[in-house]
Amino acid sequence: MRKKINLALVGSNFAIKCYFPVIKNNKNLNLKILCSRNVKKIQLANKYKKLDLEKNWKKIFKKNIDLIVLAVPPKVQEKILKFNLRYKKMMILEKPISTNYLKSKKLIDLFKEKKIKADINLTFLNHPNFIYLMKIIKNKKFGKVLNYSINWNFVIYDYNIKKKSWKVQQKLGGGITNIFLTHVLSYCEFLFGKNLIYNVNTSIDHFKKIKFLKKINCEVKNPNNIAGNIILQVKKAGKQNHIFKINFEKCSVIIENNSKDWTKNFRMKINNKLIKFKKSNKYNDGRCDQIESLINQFLIRKNYKKLNYCLNSEKIINQIKY
Secondary structure, eight states: OOOOEEEEEEESTHIIIIIHHHHHTOTTEEEEEEEOSOHHHHHHHHHOTTOEEESOGGGGGGSSOSEEEEESOHHHHHHHHHHHTTTOOEEEEOSSSSSSHHHHHHHHHHHHHTTOOEEEOOGGGGOHHHHHHHHHHHHTTTOOEEEEEEEEEEOOHHHHTTOOSGGGOGGGTOHHIIIIIHHHHHHHHHHHOSOEEEEEEEEEEEETTEEEEEEEEEEEEEGGGEEEEEEEEEOSSSOEEEEEEEEESSOEEEEEEEESSSSTTOEEEETTEEEOOOOOOSOSSTHHHHHHHHHHHHHHOOOOHHHHHHHHHHHHHHHOOO
């Protein structure tokens, strides 16, 4: 029988909404510590008497913990990753890895050098539609990929109410490049190979001394001269709309989602024929399904590939000037 892994969950909001439901139901994990300064965590801890509540993340490293799951802002995550170099705890983290590409690369290089097991939550790399698309590309059933286009419109609440949080500031690891373009570049690399980005056009807004990128349109090339066009844009309200069209030699494939949920209600069409996937009603938030997949894979093998995808995306983002 496999020994249960003792786990600490650090963060609030996303940690509670998406990580917590998955972790507490995993028979291979023993959630021992919730770490946050947020009062919501205290209220949650009162419902689960066996959990320790800790406000100072440094203290959890001295406890009997094997795995630390992070859902914190990049600036805080950067400090925790650096602190972990002496303790070598297993880690699951969020993107971007830190607030700066060079710092991110140095940290991951040290993790590899010290053989610290780690992985990163890149939602779409664990999504059934994107995994199925990878199988289509690999078996060359429809010939080679010729080109693709991505159009993703979304709402950033903090931007719309002009709130000066890390989520709207690129230098703090926020903005549409770090939060959204990282996802897109990562799944493009997963599907087509390493990205080369060029011909970037942007639209800028200013508020509270923040220079905010509200739209980006860029051309991308991948190995074998696969050309892509990516358009990301903030909208004022409503559902997000994520459309990914791939043209093969013999057909076209479209993956699209029109929903407030990032990952639920995706539809795939091959030459306008709908491909049905088994729907999951296990969790309220669709991202939980992808986190469950991430954790299950993490428990059985060590793989830095997703971290490399994120690093390559951060490197490209670091080169975009606006």
